Amino acid sequence: MFLNVGSGFGQATKNRAQKGNKASSPSMPQLVSQNGKHTFYVDGKPYLILGAQMWNSSGWPAILDKTWPQLRELNCNTLEVPVYWEQIEPQRGKFDFANLDKLILDARREGLRLVLLWFGSYKNGQSQYVPAWVKENPQEYPRMVDGTGRSIGVLSSLSEKNRNADAQAFTAMMRHIRQVDERYKTVIMVQPENEPGSLGTDRDYSTQATQLFKEQVPAKLVSALKKQPGSWEQVFGPEAAEAFSAYHMAVYINYIAEAGKKEYPLPMYVNAWIKENRFGRAGEHPSGGPTSNMLDIYKAAAPGIDLLAVDIYHRNYMQFRELCEKYGRPDNALFIPETGRGIAFARFHFYAIGDYNAIGVAPYGIDPFHADPNDKRDKEKLDNKFSGIAANYRLLRPAIPLITSLQGTGKLQAAAEEDGLGDELLHFSNYDLLLTYGFPTYKEPKEMTGRVLVGEIGPDEFILIGFDTKFQFRPKLGSGFSTAEFISVEEGTFKDGVWQKIRNWNGDEVYHSTLTPEGVMLKIKLKGLQSDKFDNKPNFER
Numbered sequence: 202m203f204l205n206v207g208s209g210f211g212q213a214t215k216n217r218a219q220k221g222n223k224a225s226s227p228s229m230p231q232l233v234s235q236n237g238k239h240t241f242y243v244d245g246k247p248y249l250i251l252g253a254q255m256w257n258s259s260g261w262p263a264i265l266d267k268t269w270p271q272l273r274e275l276n277c278n279t280l281e282v283p284v285y286w287e288q289i290e291p292q293r294g295k296f297d298f299a300n301l302d303k304l305i306l307d308a309r310r311e312g313l314r315l316v317l318l319w320f321g322s323y324k325n326g327q328s329q330y331v332p333a334w335v336k337e338n339p340q341e342y343p344r345m346v347d348g349t350g351r352s353i354g355v356l357s358s359l360s361e362k363n364r365n366a367d368a369q370a371f372t373a374m375m376r377h378i379r380q381v382d383e384r385y386k387t388v389i390m391v392q393p394e395n396e397p398g399s400l401g402t403d404r405d406y407s408t409q410a411t412q413l414f415k416e417q418v419p420a421k422l423v424s425a426l427k428k429q430p431g432s433w434e435q436v437f438g439p440e441a442a443e444a445f446s447a448y449h450m451a452v453y454i455n456y457i458a459e460a461g462k463k464e465y466p467l468p469m470y471v472n473a474w475i476k477e478n479r480f481g482r483a484g485e486h487p488s489g490g491p492t493s494n495m496l497d498i499y500k501a502a503a504p505g506i507d508l509l510a511v512d513i514y515h516r517n518y519m520q521f522r523e524l525c526e527k528y529g530r531p532d533n534a535l536f537i538p539e540t541g542r543g544i545a546f547a548r549f550h551f552y553a554i555g556d557y558n559a560i561g562v563a564p565y566g567i568d569p570f571h572a573d574p575n576d577k578r579d580k581e582k583l584d585n586k587f588s589g590i591a592a593n594y595r596l597l598r599p600a601i602p603l604i605t606s607l608q609g610t611g612k613l614q615a616a617a618e619e620d621g622l623g624d625e626l627l628h629f630s631n632y633d634l635l636l637t638y639g640f641p642t643y644k645e646p647k648e649m650t651g652r653v654l655v656g657e658i659g660p661d662e663f664i665l666i667g668f669d670t671k672f673q674f675r676p677k678l679g680s681g682f683s684t685a686e687f688i689s690v691e692e693g694t695f696k697d698g699v700w701q702k703i704r705n706w707n708g709d710e711v712y713h714s715t716l717t718p719e720g721v722m723l724k725i726k727l728k729g730l731q732s733d734k735f736d737n738k739p740n741f742e743r
């Protein structure tokens with residue numbers, strides 16, 4: 202049986218997460234979007250996901266049990282863990298929540314929040330995680346067919362049977378989470394499916410799919426996209442197959458998400474395997490996922506999805522920034538649920554949070570499934586791999602209230618060291634800030650560790666949070682002042698949103714005016730002067 206695609210639009214309205222069908226408690230996690238500013242609330246307070254994602258097959262007690270110590274060292278506040286349809290519903294209609302219950306209890310004990318990744322019908326453009334009773338029965342649970350007529354390992358998104366079976370398991374899980382976790386809110390967000398789409402084909406070429414593909418694009422979609430009516434090929438040209446797949450995938454996932462929200466209205470998002478790779482052809486990346494060229498289709502066809510997230514493994518900052526720009530939109534909060542884990546990626550967190558108002562970031566592959574954390578050499582390797590991320594989280598976590606209050610106001614900016622970039626000039630209301638990378642003690646070429654978040658908290662006051670970066674302020678040109686004097690440079694941190702001074706910087710610390718390699722948070726008060734008597738010394742030699 203196939204879906205009536207003409208009525209494919211979901212029933213959800215904007216901010217559905219706030220208006221779940223059942224009464225939600227006041228502290229329900231929710232994503233609030235106002236005037237293009239997105240804030241994710243947990244326990245009624247703005248939250249920033251400083252996360253970590255497990256490897257794919259690690260959502261099992263044996264692996265989780267040895268991961269908790271490492272997560273403590275990482276200082277993350279949120280763990281992203283897959284929950285498998287095949288694990289939850291090993292036999293049709295028989296649900297097993299034992300592993301999920303243990304996961305929730307353990308995370309609660311650790312003071313960690315959870316983002317659950319529903320590996321249901323789709324995982325990276327394939328359907329590997331569906332239960333055996335689905336895999337063994339393709340007559341009942343049909344697959345997509347590729348251009349050569351072969352049935353492939355991807356469930357058809359046009360099948361009502363597939364969709365309903367997935368939705369039934371997903372809603373059972375959401376109902377269960379409500380029962381065991383509503384009072385605690387350990388689980389704060391859910392990702393129905395993972396990098397959905399079809400890998401290996403740009404669309405389903407089954408007879409039914411091809412028939413639908415020849416029909417007109419649904420009127421509601423055409424009007425939401427402000428396009429002229431026509432066939433898929435007429436409306437979308439060379440992207441027709443991908444647009445067709447994205448629309449049906451969005452409708453499919455939206456149905457599942459909305460059904461789940463009726464049970465328990467947690468915010469839900471779908472993540473993308475990006476198209477910004479090699480030739481960028483649909484099928485080489487899963488066709489029908491929320492790739493950057495399909496975002497408008499998802500927005501129109503999946504109103505029950507709160508945001509479309511982007512997984513970024515690119516190591517080049519221009520590509521990283523370009524993707525942040527594409528996904529951080531007035532109608533879409535930026536969330537990066539997967540990124541790399543080495544030191545090279547630590548600076549990207551700063552861009553995402555400071556310049557694109559991300560509600561969260563997470564390195565992928567956090568658990569030591571292949572390593573023994575009790576073995577000294579394994580442990581050292583793990584520590585090295587995650588040291589940059591751990592340092593970020595240690596520094597950023599106490600500053601979450603400040604960061605989230607400044608996001609979207611234009612008063613928060615990020616800067617980071619890049620290959621060949623000696624310094625960077627940032628502009629604020631009354632001051633220019635020159636940032637120079639490279640801590641003086643480094644003699645050899647080193648990793649690009651310089652990274653800083655700058656918050657303008659008053660006309661003459663700034664918070665600097667970062668690593669390995671020299672800072673020099675000048676009053677704005679035309680202000681009548683030539684020099685900025687430091688009235689105070691306080692090193693400190695935040696406790697419950699209130700600044701806690703640790704010490705004052707003067708002397709050599711101010712002479713060098715450099716954020717240390719270990720990371721430091723400074724509150725700086727300035728005063729404009731007409732003389733240049735108090736100006737900072739020139740940059741140290743690089």
Ligand code: DGJ
Nearest residue numbers: 257325395396512539565
């Ligand atoms: C992206 C996927 O979403 C993850 O589940 C995982 O497979 C990573 N790729 C591996 O790099």
